[in-house]
Amino acid sequence: MALMTNIQAIAHTLEQQMKKDEKIVTFGEDVGFEGGVFRATKGLQERFGEERCFDTPLAEAGIIGSAVGMAINGLKPIPEIQFSGFMLPGFNQIAGHVGRMRNRSRGRYHLPMVIRMPYGGGIRALEHHSESQEVLFAHLPGIKVVIPSTPYDTKGLLTAAIKDPDPVIFMEPKRIYRAFKQDVPEEEYTIPIGKAKIVQEGTDLTIVAWGAMVREVQKAVKTLEEEGISVELIDLRTISPIDKETIINSVQKTGRFLVVHEAIKSYGPGAELISIVNEGAFLYLEAPPTRLTGFDVIVPLPKGEHHYIIEPKRIAYEARKLIKY
Amino acid sequence: MLTKQFDPLKKKNRMLQILDKEGNIVDEKLVPNIPDDQLVSMYKTMLLGRIADTKALQYQRQGRMLTYAPNKGQEAAQVGSVAATEQSDWLVPAFRELSAWLHKGWTLENVYLYWYGNERGSEFPEDVKILPVSVPIGSQLNHAVGLGMASNIQGKDEVVLAYVGDGGTSHGEFHEALNFSGVFNTPTVIVIQNNQWAISMPTTKQTKSQTLAQKAKAYGIPGIQVDGNDVLAVYAATKEAVKRARNGEGPTLIEAVTYRLGPHTTSDDPTIYRKDEEVEEWSLKDPLTRFQKYLIDKGLWSKEQDENQREEYNDFVNKTFKKVEGSGLVPLEDIFDYHYEEMPSQLKEQYENYKRYLEEEGS
Numbered sequence: 001m002a003l004m005t006n007i008q009a010i011a012h013t014l015e016q017q018m019k020k021d022e023k024i025v026t027f028g029e030d031v032g033f034e035g036g037v038f039r040a041t042k043g044l045q046e047r048f049g050e051e052r053c054f055d056t057p058l059a060e061a062g063i064i065g066s067a068v069g070m071a072i073n074g075l076k077p078i079p080e081i082q083f084s085g086f087m088l089p090g091f092n093q094i095a096g097h098v099g100r101m102r103n104r105s106r107g108r109y110h111l112p113m114v115i116r117m118p119y120g121g122g123i124r125a126l127e128h129h130s131e132s133q134e135v136l137f138a139h140l141p142g143i144k145v146v147i148p149s150t151p152y153d154t155k156g157l158l159t160a161a162i163k164d165p166d167p168v169i170f171m172e173p174k175r176i177y178r179a180f181k182q183d184v185p186e187e188e189y190t191i192p193i194g195k196a197k198i199v200q201e202g203t204d205l206t207i208v209a210w211g212a213m214v215r216e217v218q219k220a221v222k223t224l225e226e227e228g229i230s231v232e233l234i235d236l237r238t239i240s241p242i243d244k245e246t247i248i249n250s251v252q253k254t255g256r257f258l259v260v261h262e263a264i265k266s267y268g269p270g271a272e273l274i275s276i277v278n279e280g281a282f283l284y285l286e287a288p289p290t291r292l293t294g295f296d297v298i299v300p301l302p303k304g305e306h307h308y309i310i311e312p313k314r315i316a317y318e319a320r321k322l323i324k325y
Numbered sequence: 326m327l328t329k330q331f332d333p334l335k336k337k338n339r340m341l342q343i344l345d346k347e348g349n350i351v352d353e354k355l356v357p358n359i360p361d362d363q364l365v366s367m368y369k370t371m372l373l374g375r376i377a378d379t380k381a382l383q384y385q386r387q388g389r390m391l392t393y394a395p396n397k398g399q400e401a402a403q404v405g406s407v408a409a410t411e412q413s414d415w416l417v418p419a420f421r422e423l424s425a426w427l428h429k430g431w432t433l434e435n436v437y438l439y440w441y442g443n444e445r446g447s448e449f450p451e452d453v454k455i456l457p458v459s460v461p462i463g464s465q466l467n468h469a470v471g472l473g474m475a476s477n478i479q480g481k482d483e484v485v486l487a488y489v490g491d492g493g494t495s496h497g498e499f500h501e502a503l504n505f506s507g508v509f510n511t512p513t514v515i516v517i518q519n520n521q522w523a524i525s526m527p528t529t530k531q532t533k534s535q536t537l538a539q540k541a542k543a544y545g546i547p548g549i550q551v552d553g554n555d556v557l558a559v560y561a562a563t564k565e566a567v568k569r570a571r572n573g574e575g576p577t578l579i580e581a582v583t584y585r586l587g588p589h590t591t592s593d594d595p596t597i598y599r600k601d602e603e604v605e606e607w608s609l610k611d612p613l614t615r616f617q618k619y620l621i622d623k624g625l626w627s628k629e630q631d632e633n634q635r636e637e638y639n640d641f642v643n644k645t646f647k648k649v650e651g652s653g654l655v656p657l658e659d660i661f662d663y664h665y666e667e668m669p670s671q672l673k674e675q676y677e678n679y680k681r682y683l684e685e686e687g688s
Contacts, residue, residue: 025478051477051478052478056505056508057501057504057505057508059501059504059505061464061467061497061498061501062467062470062498062501062502062504062505064467065464065466065467065468065470065471065498065501065502066467066468066470066471066474066505066509067471068467068468068471069467069468069469069470069471069472069473069474069475069485070471070472070474070475070478071471072456072468072471072472072475073415073471073472073475073476073479073481073483074475074479074481075475075478075479077471089497092461092464092498093464093467093498096461096464097459097461097464097465097468099664101457102663102664102665102666103444103663103664104444104447104457104458105447105448105449105456105457106444106445106447106448106663107662107663108447108448108449109456109457110666141664142664142665144665144669165666166665166666194669194670241669241670241671241672242671244670244671245670
């Protein structure tokens with residue numbers, strides 16, 4: 001057991017898995033010598049050599065495309081994309097090949113790869129550094145999309161992603177890379193992909209969130225509890241495939257549903273979750289299932305970002321509206 | 326070294342040619358050492374490729390096949406290159422590599438099945454290391470580089486032969502792949518099949534470069550332009566590139582100058598963008614007739630053998646297509662089964678709901 005931040009949990013997990021499985025290689029822009037701009041791969045090149053942890057030219061399609069070839073030819077690549085906002089040149093590879101290779105080759109070639117990338121706002125960043133584009137990836141068949149929210153989950157989910165025979169997009173909420181520490185066991189463990197976590201049980205309202213938003217919701221929940229409102233908080237953990245069962249069971253119990261996400265509203269992941277609630281718990285609903293999300297705008301630069309980022313106060317406000325409906 | 330002798334930036338002696346358009350040897354010193362039986366087998370694949378291609382076009386015109394991308398005229402660029410690799414090497418195709426596929430061992434039945442609209446066609450024999458058809462342009466080259474990176478890291482003895490068209494050289498991923506291949510010194514041989522047209526766009530509008538081969542220079546790797554309708558030239562350049570790759574000396578870019586005698590696909594009408602005279606001129610450079618003449622001159626082949634072989638292949642292709650035509654529709658499981666190792670619950674639910682519908686309402 002050791003106290004770790006999210007970023008430490010990533011570095012620790014990569015090191016543990018690379019030690020156990022010599023097929024694992026990790027690479028990307030500044031990943032090797034520097035250990036990544038966020039230091040997620042710090043020390044790996046020193047420990048495992050330049051063949052297993054290396055820098056690549058600055059080219060996202062090249063990074064993901066060569067990972068495809070490596071995965072077909074016996075390796076387990078873990079490419080890092082420096083910021084998810086830079087992924088779009090590599091999106092051609094993800095949509096055009098990564099999600100399709102198993103199907104196109106009738107199961108002959110599968111891609112056991114984990115594509116890591118920091119995502120999300122709240123770090124006073126430049127343009128293209130703050131997006132939450134999980135739904136772009138979740139819309140593609142053949143791919144799994146995972147987002148952890150705590151150091152403990154980071155290790156368990158990343159380990160599961162590395163062991164998964166299918167490609168996993170592992171999105172890391174960079175806003176909480178170093179926000180807090182948590183006890184993380186030294187020994188290997190996995191958290192199943194596709195299973196949500198009930199962070200706390202409650203009876204009046206179900207709130208679903210993931211990534212950095214989980215902590216914001218937790219703050220709101222404290223206020224709501226003081227007002228006598230009992231919230232069931234679910235950390236979705238996996239954006240694709242979604243754990244429908246946990247959500248439906250919860251809403252059948254509470255009768256109210258709120259999803260909180262950083263991604264923009266229209267066609268966002270909240271719409272999918274509300275559909276799931278409507279299909280599975282319609283007759284139990286006491287208020288319209290609701291989403292509290294980013295606006296349909298480009299994430300503003302830091303001086304305007306406070307309007308975009310969802311605060312606990314606003315979460316509590318929306319929750320009260322649902323209770324009073 | 327051929328890449329030095331035929332430097333793509335030189336004005337004279339820019340393009341490697343060994344067999345001229347009449348099928349005569351241009352320079353005896355350049356003739357690659359290919360065993361007689363291999364020469365015959367290369368010719369046979371080109372012939373089968375030509376017949377299977379011609380028939381596919383006919384089947385499509387008869388409404389019996391889906392959209393098809395014809396290969397006529399590009400047989401030498403394909404067979405000349407793939408024949409210079411070993412069975413243990415990788416083949417990364419674009420989508421117009423019929424003769425290369427057949428030579429590598431993708432069965433005609435499965436090739437036809439694929440163009441017939443059944444993904445089952447993309448099943449390859451176990452010992453054939455070939456990637457599926459890549460419809461997105463140019464992006465397959467990065468896979469070829471990754472295959473080579475993995476070979477290097479694992480100390481495997483493998484070369485990766487990849488294809489791209491002249492249009493593909495405009496794509497960003499072409500440049501990323503060449504850059505990566507140079508930086509990581511991968512055993513990759515990239516063959517550009519410059520067939521002069523990317524649908525309606527001529528190569529002269531695709532690039533301002535004098536040659537496509539010279540683009541290699543920007544990435545610090547060898548490049549060479551060859552007569553792509555001359556099977557011996559394509560073979561010689563590829564053989565040298567493969568040897569370099571196997572020796573750990575890295576990638577090579579080969580521009581095979583050839584011509585697509587047919588349309589881009591069966592949905593395309595080339596008569597609206599190119600002149601008949603151009604097609605006629607290129608027909609005189611047909612890779613098949615020149616190779617045939619060379620083999621006959623060498624006493625390895627005869628007109629009579631040729632006629633018998635054509636008859637045999639005609640029969641084989643007809644039978645193969647009949648079989649494909651009888652393959653029917655794919656079962657429901659087939660469209661769901663291959664996306665994940667284990668079907669996620671949401672997908673399983675969609676599958677089961679539809680199955681229930683079929684059971685209750687009849688298919």
